[in-house]
Amino acid sequence: MATMTMAKALNAALADAMLDDERVLVFGEDVGQLGGVFRITDGLQARFGDKRCFDTPLAEAGIVGFAVGLAMSGLRPVVEMQFDAFAYPAFEQIASHMAKLRNRTRGALSVPMVIRVPYAGGIGGVEHHCDSSEAYYAHTPGLKVVTPATVEDAYSLLREAIADPDPVVFLEPKKLYFASGEAELPARTAPFGRAVVRRPGTDATLVAYGPAVPVALEAAEAAREDGWDLEVVDVRTIVPFDDATVTASVRRTGRCVVITEAQGFAGVGAEIAARVQERCFHALHAPVLRVAGLDIPYPAPMLEHTHLPGVDRVLDTVARLQWDDRPDPRWLAQGSAA
Amino acid sequence: MTTTPQAVRRASPRTRRPATPVAPDPTAGLLPQTAPVRLLDPDGTPLPPRADLPAPPVETLREMYRRMVVGRRFDAQATALTKQGRLAVYPSSRGQEACQVGAVLALRDDDWVFPTYRESMALTARGIDPVEVLTLLRGDWHCGYDPTVVHTAPQCTPLATQCVHAAGLAYGESYQGRDTVALAFIGDGATSEGDFHEGLNFAAVFKAPVVYFVQNNKYAISVPLSRQTAAPSLAYKGVGYGVPSEQVDGNDPVAVLAVLTRAVAHARAGHGPYLVEAHTYRMEAHTNADDASRYRDPDEVEAWRDRDPVARLEAYLRSRGELDDAAVAQIAAEAEAYAADLRDRMHAQPTVDPLSLFEHVYAEPTPQLVEQREMVRAELAADAEGDA
Numbered sequence: 001m002a003t004m005t006m007a008k009a010l011n012a013a014l015a016d017a018m019l020d021d022e023r024v025l026v027f028g029e030d031v032g033q034l035g036g037v038f039r040i041t042d043g044l045q046a047r048f049g050d051k052r053c054f055d056t057p058l059a060e061a062g063i064v065g066f067a068v069g070l071a072m073s074g075l076r077p078v079v080e081m082q083f084d085a086f087a088y089p090a091f092e093q094i095a096s097h098m099a100k101l102r103n104r105t106r107g108a109l110s111v112p113m114v115i116r117v118p119y120a121g122g123i124g125g126v127e128h129h130c131d132s133s134e135a136y137y138a139h140t141p142g143l144k145v146v147t148p149a150t151v152e153d154a155y156s157l158l159r160e161a162i163a164d165p166d167p168v169v170f171l172e173p174k175k176l177y178f179a180s181g182e183a184e185l186p187a188r189t190a191p192f193g194r195a196v197v198r199r200p201g202t203d204a205t206l207v208a209y210g211p212a213v214p215v216a217l218e219a220a221e222a223a224r225e226d227g228w229d230l231e232v233v234d235v236r237t238i239v240p241f242d243d244a245t246v247t248a249s250v251r252r253t254g255r256c257v258v259i260t261e262a263q264g265f266a267g268v269g270a271e272i273a274a275r276v277q278e279r280c281f282h283a284l285h286a287p288v289l290r291v292a293g294l295d296i297p298y299p300a301p302m303l304e305h306t307h308l309p310g311v312d313r314v315l316d317t318v319a320r321l322q323w324d325d326r327p328d329p330r331w332l333a334q335g336s337a338a
Numbered sequence: 339m340t341t342t343p344q345a346v347r348r349a350s351p352r353t354r355r356p357a358t359p360v361a362p363d364p365t366a367g368l369l370p371q372t373a374p375v376r377l378l379d380p381d382g383t384p385l386p387p388r389a390d391l392p393a394p395p396v397e398t399l400r401e402m403y404r405r406m407v408v409g410r411r412f413d414a415q416a417t418a419l420t421k422q423g424r425l426a427v428y429p430s431s432r433g434q435e436a437c438q439v440g441a442v443l444a445l446r447d448d449d450w451v452f453p454t455y456r457e458s459m460a461l462t463a464r465g466i467d468p469v470e471v472l473t474l475l476r477g478d479w480h481c482g483y484d485p486t487v488v489h490t491a492p493q494c495t496p497l498a499t500q501c502v503h504a505a506g507l508a509y510g511e512s513y514q515g516r517d518t519v520a521l522a523f524i525g526d527g528a529t530s531e532g533d534f535h536e537g538l539n540f541a542a543v544f545k546a547p548v549v550y551f552v553q554n555n556k557y558a559i560s561v562p563l564s565r566q567t568a569a570p571s572l573a574y575k576g577v578g579y580g581v582p583s584e585q586v587d588g589n590d591p592v593a594v595l596a597v598l599t600r601a602v603a604h605a606r607a608g609h610g611p612y613l614v615e616a617h618t619y620r621m622e623a624h625t626n627a628d629d630a631s632r633y634r635d636p637d638e639v640e641a642w643r644d645r646d647p648v649a650r651l652e653a654y655l656r657s658r659g660e661l662d663d664a665a666v667a668q669i670a671a672e673a674e675a676y677a678a679d680l681r682d683r684m685h686a687q688p689t690v691d692p693l694s695l696f697e698h699v700y701a702e703p704t705p706q707l708v709e710q711r712e713m714v715r716a717e718l719a720a721d722a723e724g725d726a
Contacts, residue, residue: 051513057543062502062536066544069506072491073514077506089532096496097503104480104492107698141699165701193704240704 001184006154007177010040010116012185013158014078018048021076024162026053028063028080028116037082038118038177060090067113068097077113078162084119085128085298091136098167099142111167114158119147120211120261122175122308124301130174131298132262134210137169138238138271144192145238147171149213151181153236156189164192173211195242197249201231204255204321207246207272209235212259212309219259219314228318238268243275250276251283255321257291259309264292286322368582370573374617375586377593380645382653384592394443394595396660402443402591403651403661404669406435409459410648411673412468415680416458416475420626424684425475429456433589433621436647437553439463440594441521444549444602450507451490452500452522456553460523461490468680478688489518497528501537501550505611509546512608519605521549521598527558529575530566538579538611547605549598550581550613553588555620560633576613588616589647592654619645692718 035042067077081087121130473482504522576583655661
């Protein structure tokens with residue numbers, strides 16, 4: 001076991017994938033000599049040459065469309081979008097081509113490519129640098145959408161993404177890039193579609209992914225003081241979604257809070273809450289609740305702590321899981337106690 | 339201090355700064371000719387030969403004529419099938435036969451074509467089964483042919499997105515040591531889309547062997563070219579990306595084939611992309627669902643009838659003694675047989691399988707898709723029971 005950052009583990013995953021498979025090409029904006037603005041591609045150009053790791057013109061639709069063409073020719077492109085909100089020009093290429101080419105051609109063409117996107121907030125980034133864009137991708141059939149929360153998962157899931165026969169949007173939580181963790185590389189944690197119980201508990205299940213997982217774990221620790229033993233499930237792959245692991249956990253605990261950093265309305269958290277409710281209704285002692293970002297454009301850095309779900313907001317929500325039959329004071333305040 | 343004419347006059351030649359040396363023109367070889375290249379007059383009379391643009395072999399021109407005649411008949415049949423309800427919609431390329439067939443003849447079978455929805459004639463001219471070409475428009479699936487077999491991407495309905503795919507595929511092919519060329523079709527309207535520019539730019543920066551072939555048929559549905567661009571012509575869009583460009587009379591089959599052959603050779607030789615603009619005209623409406631009389635003057639359409647590419651090539655080949663009444667009749671009969679076969683096969687109702695909806699979303703269906711497939715399977719079984 002060694003201690004390393006998630007950034008280092010992602011870098012190692014790219015290097016090992018390039019070493020194992022000559023078809024893997026890494027490209028994007030500033031990923032060559034500079035090694036990427038977050039240094040995730042650091043040293044790859046020096047090690048593998050500028051035909052395997054290279055800078056492109058500054059045009060996200062071009063980068064993704066070019067990668068689709070390269071994949072059609074039999075290569076395995078891994079591209080970097082510099083920031084979440086800067087990936088939007090590529091959305092047509094992602095939604096209309098990358099996600100659909102296999103389907104349009106009845107499987108004759110496939111697009112085994114990966115788009116790496118540094119995403120979400122918590123780093124004090126200025127405007128357009130901190131969006132949680134996972135719902136846009138998760139709503140697009142044909143894409144796999146993955147987000148690691150630990151150093152080992154970062155390595156393992158990225159290797160899995162590059163080897164996958166389908167296009168993968170790989171969302172890297174920026175605020176976790178330089179968080180250290182224990183990892184034994186090359187790590188192999190789980191194939192796509194397997195959530196994991198990060199912390200066992202008996203009283204309620206916190207479901208989270210990516211940047212919300214550390215928040216959930218911290219909240220679970222803090223909840224011990226209030227006498228609650230909380231289980232934490234890390235989704236890992238938003239698509240394909242692991243209903244089985246989430247459902248099994250909620251059936252055990254009987255209560256569920258879904259935590260996402262993204263704004264809540266029509267988001268991935270809403271989907272998870274609906275799925276849990278559809279599958280666990282008779283096991284539930286309380287409605288499934290959500291803790292999400294506010295339904296606002298991503299705020300300026302000095303205000304982001306109000307927006308982001310924190311431990312206190314999670315604990316307040318856990319407290320509303322109808323541990324007794326007193327009405328929820330929030331509904332009382334709105335005059336609809338019934 | 340201002341410089342007066344007197345001051346200029348008084349300056350001694352010896353004290354003048356040396357004139358700026360004349361730098362070589364950086365646009366040399368990039369700009370198109372100021373007028374579209376033309377090798378035949380509209381009546382088929384050959385113009386003086388050009389040293390820089392060898393005329394295509396006459397056997398190739400005969401084959402071009404054959405495929406143009408068959409293509410035009412195919413196009414008319416597809417329009418008729420739409421009126422009979424066999425196709426959801428059909429965008430005709432009548433009048434653009436020289437472009438459709440010329441592009442195909444300039445390529446090898448293992449080169450890649452990136453077509454739009456208006457390239458049905460080009461795809462049948464490439465030898466793809468016309469039923470497979472029309473699958474998208476009939477509506478039983480999105481793409482009827484196997485792109486890896488016919489080296490042709492699915493017909494692209496979003497505009498210009500195929501331009502970057504062509505750049506990527508062409509670069510990927512050359513990266514893997516193959517000398518494949520990609521040809522991307524695009525219309526005049528789509529040159530306003532960002533992906534056209536990103537495609538040209540990526541192809542140029544990576545020296546990808548791509549030919550971008552703009553069929554400027556003057557209208558994007560109803561919007562005329564003057565609303566798309568203020569450029570002298572669309573071929574002038576190449577110079578900004580360092581891409582050599584040419585414009586050609588798109589209704590002159592000999593010129594289209596000659597210019598595209600040169601462009602393909604340029605790309606195959608490793609010199610990077612090439613942009614060709616063909617000036618042509620969409621004789622029909624945008625699709626059968628469109629009414630072109632709302633935005634086009636009938637006199638304008640009539641004027642283009644006099645520049646018909648099929649009649650032009652026929653006249654030229656007859657004047658060379660390469661075509662006679664018997665050959666013309668034989669080709670016309672072949673076109674009729676082709677159309678009749680297509681009509682018969684399109685009148686058969688295609689079978690569609692609802693359960694196939696779940697195949698090919700991913701390499702392996704997700705657990706959620708497996709659940710939904712079982713739901714649909716149960717619905718179908720219940721329906722079948724109800725019918726029994």
